[in-house]
Every structure is written in structure tokens, then in C-alpha cells.
Amino acid sequence: MSIVTVGTVAFDSIETPRGKADRVIGGACTYISWSASYFTDDIKLVSIVGEDFPSSELKELEGRGVDLEGLEIVKGGKSFYWSGRYHDNMNQRDTLVTELNVLADFDPTLPHSYKNADYVMLGNLTPEIQLQVINQMEKKPKLIVMDTMNFWMDIAWDSLIETVKHVDVITINDEEARQLSGEFSLVNAAAKIHTMGPRYVVIKKGEHGALLFGDGKIFSAPALPLAEVYDPTGAGDTFAGGFIGYLASQDEINFDNMKRAIIYGSAMASFCVEEFSINKLKSLDKDQIDARVQKFIEISRVEI
């Protein structure tokens, strides 16, 4: 099944307690696409870059089944650039530089061939653009997944709320769920968010795993305790890519598949953080992913 995915394709400079990486490949849509490419070879990317973005990287994406018809390459333009430094706990980071560059004028027009895709992954981006993508779909997609963050709640509340109305799944962290709902308890937060649109609420808790709320049920997914985390950048996007990739590969929306999608997404994210940038995501194979998924199953299995 085809997946339309929108988000940034960009450069990152990253400092973590484990090391530094200067002007490496980044962007939500990059991580999503690489991650999802292990589950489907029919990904339709929507993004914008400058002429500075390496064509070799784009070719690699095409080689993974990523359609770049929806990628605008701005002549003479510079790609979105983000630079950040992580604290010792890796859960907090300071943004050092944000250069929007070509992203400032991003006004995506979906290619005709994108408009009947069954799955839509709205990567973390302004909610206006996320909605613009939804509105250009001709056929109602089987599933629209929206990733977002507190930043958009702070500066674009109204359009965020409008976009949330149209999505089936929202993926946010626990603090964002509290901010979006005004409820402290995550049970109450998810209940409130259901009334705002999404049938499924996925709450990402980083090293504490994830929670899924929907269909009157709850699923608590573990995180895999890791000896070393090199770079958390893109972990949430990679989760989203594995999540929607798995769902598209199964093509049946129900709570059990949602649970499995969270495990696959978590497994992909656990690879992502093992190296800087998308390096680890480029070198995986199906066996490694399946083995990692089984680790998640093993560490949470208990029978009474």
C-alpha cells in the first residue's frame, strides 16, 4: 500500500554526550521514509530542499522505493538546517541554530499520482501544511497519522486543532498530550484527545516506551533498555515511519495491528539512536528488524 509522507528533508548538526556530527542528513521526512522503506516500496515523499542537498542521497531514497515527484528542489536555494546539543540525559536538548531557508516558502502541491494513496504520514511540520496535504487527497485515505510537537501548540494552536480533527492517529509525547488536552492523567488526556478527532492516540515516552489508547483499550509498549544512545535525533520520526510502514504492509486497521505497529516503530527507533543521522537506518535488513522486534516481545512477556 502506498504512503504519502510530508515533512522536512534537511541538514542537522548535532552534539550529544557521545560525539558530534556536522551537517549530516536529517529531517523528519528523511527518517520517516528510510524507516518505512523496510515495510513498503511505495512511498510518496512531499518536501522541499535547496540545490545544496546531495543528489546521491536522493538517489538512495529512490532506490528504496521512495517517489520524489513531490520533492521540490529550489534552484539556488538552501535546505532547512537545524543544529542542537543534547544534555547528558539525552531527553533534553537545546536548539542552537534553526535556518528555515527554502522551508519558509514551502507550499506543497501534491502530484496527481499521490492523491489516491491509502496512507498518509504527516511528519512534524506546521499544522497548516499538514492540513494542506490532507485537503489535496482526492480519495479519503484509510489512515492519516499526524506527528506533532509542543512548538506548534505554542505558536499555531488554532490550526493545530483544525488539523487534529482530520487525523486518525496522533503521535505525541506525554507532556504534549497533557498540553493538548489540559488533562494531567494520560488516561484522561487520551480520552479528551479522542473527542478532538483521533481514534488512536499514541503517547511516546522515549526511554519509557509508548502508550496506545483507542477502541476503549490501552496498550503499554516497552522501550528496549540500551547500553548506549549515540544520537536521539530522528527517533520519533523513525518510530512514525516504522509505525505507518507496518500498518500499510498489513493494510488492516485494528487495535492488534496498532499494537504491533508500535513495536515495529519502537524497534526501528531503537536502531536509529545507535548511530548519528540516518546511518544505522541505511544498513538494516529484515532479519535484524525481526530479531529486534522479538527482543521487545521477550522483555515484556509475562504469564500469570
Add this chain to the structure above:
Amino acid sequence: MSIVTVGTVAFDSIETPRGKADRVIGGACTYISWSASYFTDDIKLVSIVGEDFPSSELKELEGRGVDLEGLEIVKGGKSFYWSGRYHDNMNQRDTLVTELNVLADFDPTLPHSYKNADYVMLGNLTPEIQLQVINQMEKKPKLIVMDTMNFWMDIAWDSLIETVKHVDVITINDEEARQLSGEFSLVNAAAKIHTMGPRYVVIKKGEHGALLFGDGKIFSAPALPLAEVYDPTGAGDTFAGGFIGYLASQDEINFDNMKRAIIYGSAMASFCVEEFSINKLKSLDKDQIDARVQKFIEISRVEI
């Protein structure tokens, strides 16, 4: 199987965002004993109270199979008193008052009938007293579980390290595991703590569940997402009581039973926070506990 348990029996005054409770029954050993009493009727309590502690409460404990021969009642003395206020997130609290009272002179001598118990639960208390209890056991217990906290790492490091050498299981939270080991990653922290003594390391993460490390394996236990938490006081002690109570009832130490013990402990703790003090713990029955345990199993079950 009999359990020797040491810790405070006390009064608490508590303020949470959900309400207030003034001079209610508290203390690590109280919570541990009530919680464990649903799994065994052979609990040998070691603690100290003043004459102000209600005899009706003691009778109730005896009615649950708790032997009070090891409880010193100091004539004219006042029981340990703690008062605290929780922040909105319930994860942080401020101590308002700590009155040691009779606890200042606590120097436990184990009754003869306690000295051959198979299980020992060292509730959160000075590590010196925890070690004193271990040293008075005549037969090597099958399992010694130690609960402790950052406070003792701050003020009694050397005796804490000495006590840790003698225990089979340590239960601490994630920040404490980091402090005790000097390692940030919990995988590395647990590996280090194993070398300090404990075969099993249980890391309590409150609303994020718990991790068990031991025998070269990892288990990630979910927390039950709750709509409302009334009072987190005693949740860790209640966890410990359910944990060791279950293990004593099974009387076989292995990783699978440890996993189940964590689920039982977590289930008991999830009841504890539903009301102030030990109120909820007094009103349970086996069916309720089994049903709650099944909820923990259900929310974490996934098959791939």
C-alpha cells in the same frame, strides 16, 4: 513461607492535589505488611512505635497474620511522624515535617522465632539497621530484598554499600540506580549494581512501570495508566510487600517468578494510590488482586 520485614510504623500527614489526610497510619513496614498479607499469613514485623500508636491498628495487622513480637512499643514515647506535600505531577514532593521520635533510638533485637525465616524484606530505613537485621538471622535466608532511597546514598554511603553486599534484590528508582552506580544508562547501572551484591536489580519508574535485571535477562513491566492518583505515599513499600509476598508464596527463586512478583507488586501499588493511607489496602480480596494483575497482563500483551 515466613517473611521478616523491618521498617517504620508511623503517622503521616499528607497533602496531594486530590486532598488532605491528617495524622493517618503510615510507615514502610505498615504498607509492606498489609500488602504482603494477601500472599502469606506468616509475616514477622520488626519496628518501633510510641504509646500513641492505636492498638486497634496493631490488632488488625495481627488479624492478617502479622506477628508483632518484634514490634517495640516505647512507653510514653511518640511514633515516627512524617508530613509531606505532593506537587501537581505527584512525582515530586516536599517534606514538611520529619519527627523521628522513638525511631531515633531504634535498635532492633530479633525475637528468637524470627531468626530462621526464609524471606527478609528490608524496608526503606537506615542501612545500618537493615544490616543489623541481616546479621541477626541464624540461617541464611532464601532471599533478602532491600528497599532504599537516595537519602541514604547522600548521608550513609559506606554503610549502604556494606548492606548492599548482603542482599539478593535491591529495589530503587531510576535516578537512585544512576546515583548508586555512577552510570547513566540503566543497563550499565544494573550491571554495576550486580557487582556490588544483588543478583536482581528492580528499578521502579512509578507511572512508567518497572525494570528487572538479573540472570542476564531484562524484564520491562508496564504501569497501569490510572485516571486518578489520590496519594502516592507508600506505593513503593506496597510494591515491595506484594513483590516479596508473592515470592514467599511461590517459594522458588527464578527469573520468571521475579517477573510475576513485579506484576503482583505493581498491582498492589496501583491499589495503594487509589486512596489515602492504607485504606484501600485494607479492603482488598484475592479476586480483585487477580483481576488487577490480569489488567497488567492485558495492557502489555502483544504477539508478533
